[in-house]
Amino acid sequence: MNHQSPANRSEAKPPAPAPQPLHQTDADEDDENVKQLDECSSLYLLMQDCVVRTNKDWKQCQPEVEALRECYERRKERKGQ
Structure with missing residues (x-):
């Protein structure tokens, strides 16, 4: 009989959790903050998209900023x- 002791047996380890992207917790907190804006959250996201699209040119995003301000x-x- 060929008995292997548990110390010699190769046991499969569960895969390590995938590392979260940098600042993932910040992004999660941002998501929660946006959700708290209720009906204004979509306007906030539109403003955020504009800022990204225009390379942070706030002057071009004034209609979105104004719409968010009015909603708020x-x-x-x-x-x-």
Whole structure:
């Protein structure tokens, strides 16, 4: 009989978890913050897209910034009532 002791037996190890991308927790926190904007979250994402698309040229993104500001003000007024 050929018995192998547990110390000699090769045991499969579970695969190591994939490393999270750098700043993944920051991105997760950003997602949570955006969700808290409720109905304004889509406007925030549009503004963010504009900023990326224009290489951070805020002047070109003023319509998106203004739409987000107006939405946020309306939201704040409703919550204050």
